[in-house]
Amino acid sequence: MKERAREIVQRCGCRLHETHGxxxxxxxxxLSDAGMELHPHHLHRFWSSLVHESPPDGAKWEDHDATERGIFAAMVEDVYRQGPAAVRKASQLLLPHIRPQVAGLLEPRESEAPKGRPPKRSNTRDxxxxxxxxxxxxxxxxxxxxTRKTHKTTPAG
Incomplete structure (x- = not known):
């Protein structure tokens, strides 16, 4: 395979067939010089298997945009129903996409782990x-x- 790729590169300097099919x-x-046409068998199976769907009859891009807006509106309603924390998180995610000039002005996140050396002892007083x-x-x-106390005993007698 590598030898074939080298041969193609030496011949025409192109790796398109080896990399993309x-x-x-x-x-x-x-093919043009031989009077032949380009057919699907000249392409990799991936490119032949792609299916391009056309919109149904009578459908227009405006309808597609309206559908997208409806889906987005439904998602916004779901976020509102979840509460203020969800609204805050969603707005922080969307803000850089909607207003990139304001994205750098958000409050910094709090550090979860404090910096510095941990204390050597508790906060009790000396x-x-x-x-x-x-x-x-x-x-x-x-x-x-x-301690064990021993008594000297004197021998009786």
Whole structure:
């Protein structure tokens, strides 16, 4: 496949057939010189399978525009029914498309994670000297109570 692509590029410098499945100018010139026409089998299956729908008889583009407006109006009504938060979000989404000059003037979003170093301790106050001494002596007395006391016994006798 790569060799074939190189051959085409060397011959005419075109990769259109390999990349898109469409005949390049060289191929179309060769068909024209041979007196042949361009047929769907010269194209990739993708291009032959495309279906172009035409509007139904009597339909005009104005009807299409009216339908689009109706769909948009129904969506706006749905947003209104959902409440003020939905209206705010929808207006923020539409504003850059409707008024691009105002889009940069919106309020900045709040940062979810605050910047800076996290606090090292909670917001409780430091203990006073009296409280500090009381806890220190309480710890000291507890350690004295928990130590094992041994009594020397003298041998009887």
């Amino acid at each position: 469409l005949p390049c100018k060289c191929k179309m010139d060769a 203990p006073s000297w009296f409280e500090h001494e009381r806890t220190r002596t309480a710890k000291r007395s507890k350690t004295n109570e928990n």
